[in-house]
Amino acid sequence: MLFTYSLFKKKELHKGGTCILSSIKELHIISNGTMPMEQFRDIAMDIHPYVNAIHLREKQKTARELFQAIDLLINANIPLSKIIINDRVDVALVTRARGVQLAFHSLDAALVKESFPELRVGSSIHSYQEGQKAKENGADYLLFGHVFPSKSKPGKTPQGLEELTRLTQLDIPVIAIGGITAENTRQILHAGANGIAVMSGVLEAPDPILAVKDYRNILKEGGGYGGKFI
Secondary structure (H helix, E strand, O other), rough: OOOOOOOOOOOEEEOOOOOOEOOOOEEEEEOOOOOOOOHHHHHHHHHHHOEEEEEEEEOOOOOOHHHHHHHHOOOOOOOOOHEEEOOOHHHHHOOOEEEEOOOOOOOOOOHHHHHHHOOOOEEEOOOOHHHHHHHHOOEEEEOOOOOOOOOOOOOOOOHHHHHHHHOOOOOOOOOEOOOOOOOOHHHHHHHOOOOOEEEEHHHOOOOOHHHHHHHHHHHHOOOOOOOOOO
């Protein structure tokens, strides 16, 4: 059975029926490719009720290793409806994950959407022009960055809030990534983004649950549901 659950519903329930997420901006958590998967699983177990998507960005892993990582997550009761696979359309399909995050070297978004309409397809982009192209190719949302200086992009100039603001004028949801902290999240929201994606701000935090709740509270305060996700 293929998933028809929408990752971007206005309301999401976790196991037991208690509503944690309501009509607020999106929060995505992205694996860093270096953390042991068992450690990532343990963090994901605690934080998944407070996030909308968990991305597996494990560039060094083989398809088999990715499959095993997803199996580890779902055996820990982390919903497949929240799992997004970086680049590997084949693994996303076999595991029935919610979607795939495409990079510049990945398959074309138009091809993926035409062939596998059940997948939620995100495109990682770094400019307004790339955003326009991704939208034309049928991507469901954009992952734009890096917005602020980021430890994962040392020495690289951030794209900045001005470019983010331009992108949010396109009729497609934009998730911002790169150097996003609880302190600068409001700037992201004021620029018009539909949500944020975080890596070290949660995974390297002394208390990941507290960190996620801090982000979630700011997103909740910062402007309500974006209205573009379906």
